[in-house]
Amino acid sequence: MVEAADTYCSPDRLDTLVASLRQDGALGLQALDESLRQWPLDPRLHFLRGSVLAGLQRYDEGRADMARAVEIAPDFALARFQLGFLDLTSGRPMDALGVWSALGALPPEAPLRIFAEGLASLAADDFPEARRQLERGMALNHEHPLVNADMQLIVDEIDKRAAAAMPAGKSGVDVAAADGASSAVDMLLRQSRLRESNRRLN
Secondary structure (H helix, E strand, C coil): CCCHHHHCCCHHHHHHHHHHHHHCHHHHHHHHHHHHHHCCCCHHHHHHHHHHHHHCCCHHHHHHHHHHHHHHCCCCHHHHHHHHHHHHHCCCHHHHHHHHHHHHHCCCCCHHHHHHHHHHHHHCCCHHHHHHHHHHHHHHCCCCHHHHHHHHHHHHHHHHHHHHHCCCCCCHHHHHHCCCHHHHHHHHHHHCCCCCHHHCCC
16 A cells, blocks of 8 residues: 555655746746656646646647546545636636536635536526625635636626626626626636636645
């Protein structure tokens, strides 16, 4: 049986890898690959590599690494959420919903569960519910501020599009629910596609 000490690199090593990636992405990836050869079952390393590759728009490779992280550690909620988010932003909403289904086991107040529910509403063109859930999740999420930043981008875009399309006498919520509002969903997701995701281990 593999011992935990053999499975996971040290927190100091992980911090060094993140710092290296921020300073020089190419050298950082090389160091990350070396670490994965030493700790091939550390899901954090696979998730980090997947996030970096997705940030470089190497989405298929990034997805493979994130999926490996979730395969090794099914309860790694952040990796599972981000894997589903990558699927959604890549135009695979059904895959995203499948990945996120396990997040339903989290407590109802868990921010990542709420975010997944909000994004599922967005994919279903229910903009008012999506906005409500994303706002609720951000209010509860103090552990992953960079996820909040992505969710805020989506909320801002919902508000911007609602305001631009709002006729006299209608509210933003009315417009968000109206015909044609759903045409914004692809743009919303493209604009929030895992920006600077190589920093996403905090």
